[in-house]
Amino acid sequence: MGAKVGVTLDDVLDAALTIADERGLAAVTLTETASALGIRTPSLYNHVGGLEGLRRQLRLRGAAALAMAFRAVDAGGEPAHVLRALARAYRRFARQRPGLYEAIQPAVAPGEDDQLYAALQEPVLVVVDVLRRVPLADPDLIPAVRAFRAMLHGFADLERRGGFGMPVDIDSSFEMSIDLVIDGLLGHAQPSRT
Amino acid sequence: MGAKVGVTLDDVLDAALTIADERGLAAVTLTETASALGIRTPSLYNHVGGLEGLRRQLRLRGAAALAMAFRAVDAGGEPAHVLRALARAYRRFARQRPGLYEAIQPAVAPGEDDQLYAALQEPVLVVVDVLRRVPLADPDLIPAVRAFRAMLHGFADLERRGGFGMPVDIDSSFEMSIDLVIDGLLGHAQPSRT
DNA sequence: CACCATGACTAATGGTATTAGTCACGAGCG
DNA sequence: CGCTCGTGACTAATACCATTAGTCATGGTG
Numbered sequence: 001m002g003a004k005v006g007v008t009l010d011d012v013l014d015a016a017l018t019i020a021d022e023r024g025l026a027a028v029t030l031t032e033t034a035s036a037l038g039i040r041t042p043s044l045y046n047h048v049g050g051l052e053g054l055r056r057q058l059r060l061r062g063a064a065a066l067a068m069a070f071r072a073v074d075a076g077g078e079p080a081h082v083l084r085a086l087a088r089a090y091r092r093f094a095r096q097r098p099g100l101y102e103a104i105q106p107a108v109a110p111g112e113d114d115q116l117y118a119a120l121q122e123p124v125l126v127v128v129d130v131l132r133r134v135p136l137a138d139p140d141l142i143p144a145v146r147a148f149r150a151m152l153h154g155f156a157d158l159e160r161r162g163g164f165g166m167p168v169d170i171d172s173s174f175e176m177s178i179d180l181v182i183d184g185l186l187g188h189a190q191p192s193r194t
Numbered sequence: 195m196g197a198k199v200g201v202t203l204d205d206v207l208d209a210a211l212t213i214a215d216e217r218g219l220a221a222v223t224l225t226e227t228a229s230a231l232g233i234r235t236p237s238l239y240n241h242v243g244g245l246e247g248l249r250r251q252l253r254l255r256g257a258a259a260l261a262m263a264f265r266a267v268d269a270g271g272e273p274a275h276v277l278r279a280l281a282r283a284y285r286r287f288a289r290q291r292p293g294l295y296e297a298i299q300p301a302v303a304p305g306e307d308d309q310l311y312a313a314l315q316e317p318v319l320v321v322v323d324v325l326r327r328v329p330l331a332d333p334d335l336i337p338a339v340r341a342f343r344a345m346l347h348g349f350a351d352l353e354r355r356g357g358f359g360m361p362v363d364i365d366s367s368f369e370m371s372i373d374l375v376i377d378g379l380l381g382h383a384q385p386s387r388t
Numbered sequence: 389c390a391c392c393a394t395g396a397c398t399a400a401t402g403g404t405a406t407t408a409g410t411c412a413c414g415a416g417c418g
Numbered sequence: 419c420g421c422t423c424g425t426g427a428c429t430a431a432t433a434c435c436a437t438t439a440g441t442c443a444t445g446g447t448g
Contacts, residue, residue, distance in 0.1 A: 006394080006395055031435065047395090109356060138370065143367035143371070144370075146349070150349035153348040154345055154349065158344055177341035180341055223405085225404065233427080236405095239407085
């Protein structure tokens with residue numbers, strides 16, 4: 001396959017993600033992305049299927065990045081410690097890559113885009129795997145995963161939007177929030193601070 | 195002040211909210227809103243300051259509606275019961291008015307738009323008032339409010355986006371999720387189902 | 389060396405918000 | 419009773435965005 005040098009798909013996604021992290025996902029436009037690459041807008045159609053395709057690629061990338069961040073936590077050791085490490089990895093991801101985190105959010109129904117669905121499911125499966133190996137107060141896994149996800153997403157999303165008035169003490173508020181869920185899921189009475 | 199009959203601000207917002215609830219906030223465009231009213235697009239500028247002004251009005255409305263829903267719950271009785279009622283009211287609001295709930299989400303910094311900031315703060319203050327009257331395991335109110343908000347928003351947002359695979363049992367998952375937070379905040383050991 | 393796929397481009401279309409300027413109506417005052 | 423003037427609609431024009439169609443130069447492959 002003969003090729004020009006031009007830009008690659010990775011170049012396009014990197015440019016788009018830079019814009020997303022700096023100015024929000026809504027600022028990721030084909031015009032802006034092309035301009036950042038020194039390219040004309042229609043040329044992007046050679047790499048991604050329009051704006052929709054670009055957003056899909058960003059979501060694939062974001063899902064993979066979050067799954068990688070999850071897999072990087074040590075799954076050994078005390079259950080509560082592993083869950084806390086997962087939670088911190090989640091929040092760190094949302095803080096360091098706000099544009100990527102934002103890109104991940106829209107859900108996709110199974111069967112609508114199987115590759116994308118699988119990618120977005122990856123991080124969830126990591127949590128499921130951890131919770132499966134842990135002695136839960138309630139043996140039903142599904143509500144436990146949902147509660148854990150809800151707290152992580154809710155906290156990260158509110159923080160990303162600046163929903164917490166004062167920036168002070170957000171770290172310890174996060175620790176307490178996840179301890180509520182983790183200790184509750186494990187059936188402990190008192191939150192054990194780290 | 196002489197006046198035409200024409201459409202009123204409420205008409206505009208009602209039309210916009212109908213679109214938002216049915217097809218998502220992104221579908222709320224000046225063209226669509228005007229068309230739903232049988233009006234030309236520029237005429238909307240007589241009622242709201244463009245698209246940005248329309249969105250601001252929707253947020254004001256949404257914040258007021260959520261605050262009203264919160265204030266409608268009986269603040270008397272057992273603390274855990276009151277908190278659960280607040281949580282259910284929150285989720286009910288997000289489910290019944292998805293467009294309005296979506297409109298509320300973007301946060302606003304204090305000083306940027308004081309009226310809007312105050313409106314968005316209203317529902318939070320209701321939660322604060324309830325938690326203030328309740329014997330918390332940790333006397334610090336701020337992290338407690340944050341944990342409560344995070345769980346509510348996270349669950350409602352994931353549910354609204356279709357983030358939970360199976361639609362089954364979402365009700366009981368929600369009950370368990372909020373019980374984790376509520377019982378933890380109140381210092382109880384075991385989640386007490388309703 | 390000729391071929392041809394790749395990846396850039398220009399040109400044109402349609403939808404969007406926005407601004408400027410216009411105009412008809414109707415309530416209230418003289 | 420009629421004039422005035424503010425309200426709220428309108429048309430026209432501009433700018434930005436995504437998208438499609440069609441063109442063209444390049445460089446690796448046969």
